[in-house]
Amino acid sequence: MSLVCTHGQQRTATAPGALHYLKATPETVHWGYFSPTIKPALTIKSGDLVHAEAITHHAGDAPELMFDEGVEQIFTQIDPTTRAPGVHIMTGPIFVEGAEPGDMLEVRYLQMVPRNNYGSNLAANWGHLYQEFDEKERVTIYQLDPTTQTASALYAYDFPGKYLVPGTITSCPVCDRQPALPGVTIPARPHLGTAGVAPAVNEPVSTIPPGLHGGNIDNWRIGAGATMYYKCQVKGGLFSIGDPHVSQGDGEISGTAIESSLNCLFQIILRKDFDFPSPLLETPKHWIVHGFGEDLDAAMKNASLDMLHLLSEQVGLSKNDAYSLMSVAADFGVTQVVDGTLGVHARINRDMFPAKGVAKDPQ
Amino acid sequence: MSLVCTHGQQRTATAPGALHYLKATPETVHWGYFSPTIKPALTIKSGDLVHAEAITHHAGDAPELMFDEGVEQIFTQIDPTTRAPGVHIMTGPIFVEGAEPGDMLEVRYLQMVPRNNYGSNLAANWGHLYQEFDEKERVTIYQLDPTTQTASALYAYDFPGKYLVPGTITSCPVCDRQPALPGVTIPARPHLGTAGVAPAVNEPVSTIPPGLHGGNIDNWRIGAGATMYYKCQVKGGLFSIGDPHVSQGDGEISGTAIESSLNCLFQIILRKDFDFPSPLLETPKHWIVHGFGEDLDAAMKNASLDMLHLLSEQVGLSKNDAYSLMSVAADFGVTQVVDGTLGVHARINRDMFPAKGVAKDPQ
Numbered sequence: 001m002s003l004v005c006t007h008g009q010q011r012t013a014t015a016p017g018a019l020h021y022l023k024a025t026p027e028t029v030h031w032g033y034f035s036p037t038i039k040p041a042l043t044i045k046s047g048d049l050v051h052a053e054a055i056t057h058h059a060g061d062a063p064e065l066m067f068d069e070g071v072e073q074i075f076t077q078i079d080p081t082t083r084a085p086g087v088h089i090m091t092g093p094i095f096v097e098g099a100e101p102g103d104m105l106e107v108r109y110l111q112m113v114p115r116n117n118y119g120s121n122l123a124a125n126w127g128h129l130y131q132e133f134d135e136k137e138r139v140t141i142y143q144l145d146p147t148t149q150t151a152s153a154l155y156a157y158d159f160p161g162k163y164l165v166p167g168t169i170t171s172c173p174v175c176d177r178q179p180a181l182p183g184v185t186i187p188a189r190p191h192l193g194t195a196g197v198a199p200a201v202n203e204p205v206s207t208i209p210p211g212l213h214g215g216n217i218d219n220w221r222i223g224a225g226a227t228m229y230y231k232c233q234v235k236g237g238l239f240s241i242g243d244p245h246v247s248q249g250d251g252e253i254s255g256t257a258i259e260s261s262l263n264c265l266f267q268i269i270l271r272k273d274f275d276f277p278s279p280l281l282e283t284p285k286h287w288i289v290h291g292f293g294e295d296l297d298a299a300m301k302n303a304s305l306d307m308l309h310l311l312s313e314q315v316g317l318s319k320n321d322a323y324s325l326m327s328v329a330a331d332f333g334v335t336q337v338v339d340g341t342l343g344v345h346a347r348i349n350r351d352m353f354p355a356k357g358v359a360k361d362p363q
Numbered sequence: 364m365s366l367v368c369t370h371g372q373q374r375t376a377t378a379p380g381a382l383h384y385l386k387a388t389p390e391t392v393h394w395g396y397f398s399p400t401i402k403p404a405l406t407i408k409s410g411d412l413v414h415a416e417a418i419t420h421h422a423g424d425a426p427e428l429m430f431d432e433g434v435e436q437i438f439t440q441i442d443p444t445t446r447a448p449g450v451h452i453m454t455g456p457i458f459v460e461g462a463e464p465g466d467m468l469e470v471r472y473l474q475m476v477p478r479n480n481y482g483s484n485l486a487a488n489w490g491h492l493y494q495e496f497d498e499k500e501r502v503t504i505y506q507l508d509p510t511t512q513t514a515s516a517l518y519a520y521d522f523p524g525k526y527l528v529p530g531t532i533t534s535c536p537v538c539d540r541q542p543a544l545p546g547v548t549i550p551a552r553p554h555l556g557t558a559g560v561a562p563a564v565n566e567p568v569s570t571i572p573p574g575l576h577g578g579n580i581d582n583w584r585i586g587a588g589a590t591m592y593y594k595c596q597v598k599g600g601l602f603s604i605g606d607p608h609v610s611q612g613d614g615e616i617s618g619t620a621i622e623s624s625l626n627c628l629f630q631i632i633l634r635k636d637f638d639f640p641s642p643l644l645e646t647p648k649h650w651i652v653h654g655f656g657e658d659l660d661a662a663m664k665n666a667s668l669d670m671l672h673l674l675s676e677q678v679g680l681s682k683n684d685a686y687s688l689m690s691v692a693a694d695f696g697v698t699q700v701v702d703g704t705l706g707v708h709a710r711i712n713r714d715m716f717p718a719k720g721v722a723k724d725p726q
Contacts, residue, residue, distance in 0.1 A: 121687045128667055129686060140687040151691075156683065181684045183717035186692050247691045251709070253667055254690030296659035300700055304491055304616055320519065321544045323492060324484045324503040327617035328514075328610045329549050334695040334707065337663055344697065346614070354546035 014269050017048040024053035024091045026077040032086040032166060033204035036234040040095035046270035054244040055089045058259035060169035061120035062141045075167050086207030087166035088194045092240030096270055099237040104271040105230045111265035112190040112224045117144040119246050119260030125162055126338045127255035137163050140180050142258045144246055149188045151247055151258055153181035186247055190262055191223035193243030200233040209340050210292050214279045217290055218336045219345055220248040221283055229280040252336040278306050286347040299344040307346040377632050380411040387416035387454045389440040395449040395529060396567035399597040403458035409633035417607040418452045421622035423532035424483035425504045438530050449570030450529035451557045455603030459633055462600040467634040468593045474628035475553040475587045480507040482609050482623030488525055489701045490618035500526050503543050505621045507609055512551045514610055514621055516544035549610055553625055554586035556606030563596040572703050573655050577642045580653055581699045582708055583611040584646055592643040615699045641669050649710040662707040670709040
């Protein structure tokens with residue numbers, strides 16, 4: 001089985017094919033679900049570039065800042081009762097010619113540029129400390145500085161009632177706006193919270209739980225310069241993107257990130273030469289596996305088994321060696337902690353491995 | 364309540380006082396336990412420097428490489444039946460003049476230098492994937508390159524029987540030595556796995572579970588250049604160090620790191636001007652809190668509450684602001700996963716805060 005991409009080895013030279021533009025419109029987004037029955041918004045060949053718009057479902061938290069004509073059409077024309085069973089606005093799906101179930105889509109994320117310079121963080125009813133905050137929900141609006149690639153808070157307000165309808169539009173001119181986080185400057189980490197292929201299930205699948213198809217992984221390292229590998233479940237893969245963030249911490253503890261629309265440039269390459277059981281991330285420095293589960297302990301176990309799989313089946317170490325290396329050099333982090341989306345990821349430094357790859361060891 | 368150490372502010376100029384040497388001998392170590400009844404191995408004043416030897420309890424995994432006369436005396440002269448209820452060789456305790464229960468010890472770790480250039484990783488019976496490896500235990504011996512600050516595997520062997528006695532001396536010339544991790548080079552992260560003050564309990568306390576006194580936190584960031592704050596439980600603090608590692612990943616998944624003896628230089632400063640409920644770590648870039656619990660979910664909740672406490676009580680943010688900032692910028696990681704030592708830590712970037720500190724916000 002071939003390596004994913006060995007340190008020191010040049011990536012396969014895959015010259016970009018056509019460049020496609022995929023605007024987010026009521027016709028090219030699906031809100032709250034993945035499904036193999038959605039008509040493709042775009043059909044591409046392996047190697048093609050796609051410039052696609054990802055729209056945050058939290059734009060309604062500050063519509064005067066985060067809406068434009070395109071965003072407003074999505075929020076006003078898509079029936080709120082159809083935004084189910086999940087919450088995220090997904091742009092796509094993209095049909096990749098020749099992709100069959102079991103093939104891998106290598107998605108090279110090249111650019112993620114904020115659509116506007118504003119984002120929203122909701123301390124949500126599904127957040128980790130909701131009870132500790134007496135079941136109060138609160139919105140903090142952030143402003144982005146594209147020059148310094150940082151974010152700072154603009155104002156905050158207590159959310160009136162309970163945030164239950166995805167894409168709620170809050171009339172905040174009548175809210176009690178309060179200053180927030182004076183003088184605090186946050187490094188931006190633009191990334192996609194949710195992206196993935198259509199699961200092979202004959203009903204709409206919620207965008208909320210992450211899974212083998214990708215979905216709501218919420219790893220802030222899924223940004224420009226990173227490559228994700230998603231395993232196709234259906235013909236064409238049917239890849240969609242959404243849930244754009246400009247910053248998030250590992251854990252996403254309040255239930256949301258700085259949610260902000262992004263314009264994304266990526267290249268999709270169809271891979272039939274290797275297989276991996278769960279969504280795999282490659283950054284310039286690391287390989288990162290993702291484990292999910294009913295609780296953090298189950299997610300931890302799954303992440304550790306997938307790291308073992310990566311190091312043995314892909315990198316070529318013996319299982320014994322892989323286990324020792326994991327203990328002394330792999331870093332396990334909490335990706336997110338909301339019920340139903342619990343995730344742990346594990347990072348291993350690619351620079352540790354010899355440039356020519358590891359000789360397979362049968363022991 | 365004063366800040367721990369505000370970004371941009373010079374540390375309090377605490378000129379080093381006397382320099383003390385604390386060799387590890389059968390008389391100056393306590394193996395397996397903390398206790399307030401141990402006679403101090405050293406008495407110092409606030410601001411003094413200590414150069415102390417920390418000895419790994421895994422030196423017996425490769426005695427021909429990891430033993431010297433001093434280490435051998437500890438392994439041969441301390442009755443194995445007294446190495447209880449924990450496993451770690453602790454050097455100390457150090458009595459700090461004037462320290463009272465509730466005071467904080469600020470321990471500035473300045474140097475951690477390997478005593479020899481070898482270390483051991485045990486895939487242990489308490490490791491996360493012990494069952495998946497059919498209850499096999501295996502030792503991998505690593506060699507350190509002090510020039511490049513890296514480690515590489517020298518050889519490995521299956522441990523004969525079950526590793527139950529702390530400080531077992533394995534006669535590996537008769538073991539089946541196998542090559543391991545060919546060509547893999549691991550960045551070194553020298554640190555102390557276990558360090559802390561004596562708990563106020565009138566019986567020996569195991570070194571294995573971490574707690575409010577510090578103990579077996581196993582965060583690889585507790586190395587040279589980092590500062591830990593431990594809350595004194597008893598008069599004098601009675602601080603001890605042990606469980607030295609030259610590298611470990613977040614999670615310490617096989618149950619051990621690269622266990623290797625270290626010579627440590629540190630300065631201890633008695634702080635009576637602030638309080639923190641759990642062991643707090645300060646690195647050049649981050650403040651890091653530690654949560655412990657019966658499972659990862661409980662540890663996660665404790666780490667999140669302590670990060671909230673840090674950002675509100677110490678940094679001066681409102682609780683509302685602190686919660687939003689944690690979600691968008693604090694990274695939660697799995698420190699270790701062995702039953703009884705489950706830990707989650709949370710890192711927040713200190714550079715985000717204004718140089719002059721945050722104005723206290725009463726909201």
